[in-house]
Amino acid sequence: MKLTKHAHACVTLEKDGTRVVIDPGTLTPDAAEAVNQAQVILITHEHFDHFDENLVGKALQEQPELHVYGTPAVAAALGDHDGRVHAVTAGDAFAVGSLDVTVHGHRHALIHADMPCPDNVGYLFDNGALYHPGDAYFAPDAAVHTLLLPTSGPWTKLGDAADYVRTVKPERIFQIHELMLSELGQQSTARLLGEDGLTGTPITRLEPGTTVQL
Numbered sequence: 001m002k003l004t005k006h007a008h009a010c011v012t013l014e015k016d017g018t019r020v021v022i023d024p025g026t027l028t029p030d031a032a033e034a035v036n037q038a039q040v041i042l043i044t045h046e047h048f049d050h051f052d053e054n055l056v057g058k059a060l061q062e063q064p065e066l067h068v069y070g071t072p073a074v075a076a077a078l079g080d081h082d083g084r085v086h087a088v089t090a091g092d093a094f095a096v097g098s099l100d101v102t103v104h105g106h107r108h109a110l111i112h113a114d115m116p117c118p119d120n121v122g123y124l125f126d127n128g129a130l131y132h133p134g135d136a137y138f139a140p141d142a143a144v145h146t147l148l149l150p151t152s153g154p155w156t157k158l159g160d161a162a163d164y165v166r167t168v169k170p171e172r173i174f175q176i177h178e179l180m181l182s183e184l185g186q187q188s189t190a191r192l193l194g195e196d197g198l199t200g201t202p203i204t205r206l207e208p209g210t211t212v213q214l
Helices: 031-034 053-062 072-078 158-168 185-191
Strands: 002-005 012-014 017-024 040-043 067-072 085-087 093-096 099-104 122-125 130-132 146-150 172-176 210-213
Touching: 017 031, 017 158, 040 099, 053 067, 067 072, 072 085, 146 158, 158 185, 172 185
Parallel strands: 017 040, 040 067, 067 085, 130 146, 146 172
Antiparallel strands: 002 012, 002 210, 012 017, 093 099, 099 122, 122 130
C-alpha cells in the first residue's frame, strides 16, 4: 500500500490499482486532482476542511464508477447517486478493491460546550496497517501499525495527543491536520510527541505531495 500526503487531513491510499482518497476538504489545494484519480472517497465528518461537498458532488456526477463512504450527515448532503453513496457508522466493515476497511468512533472531539459535536468516524485499513481518525482521538480496539495523527486545530492539545499515542501504541506516526501550525510549530510538535519526546514513537512530517510505501 502506498500513501500520498496532501495538505491538511487529506491523504490518498493506493493498493493493487485502487485509489482511495480520505477527507478531500476545501483547505487541500489539490483535492480535485486527487478525487479525479480515485475510485473511492472516504469522509470522516462533514466539516469543510474534510469534506468539500461541491467537489465530491460534482465528482459523483462526472465519475460513474465513483463510490463515497461517510457519516449519515455526509451521505444525506450528497444524496444516493444510484447507491454509490454509503452511510457508515462504528462497527461497519467493507472492502475497497483489495483493501479491507473497518469503521471506528462516534463523535468529533469537543471544541467548546457551546459548539455541537458532529458524528466523526475513523477508518482502519488492512487489519491495522493504517488508521485515519478524522477529528477525534478515538483509539480503535485493534493493533495499529501506522497512525495518522492530527496535530493542529481548535480541538487539539499536545497532552491529549501524547496520551492518545500512548493508548494506540502505533509503530510509527505521520502528522496530519497540521495546517494551522507554522513550520516551527510542526517541528516543535514532532519533537515533543516523537521518538525522543513524550511518546517514544517516531513521528514524521510529510510535505504535501510526498508518497511513501507502507
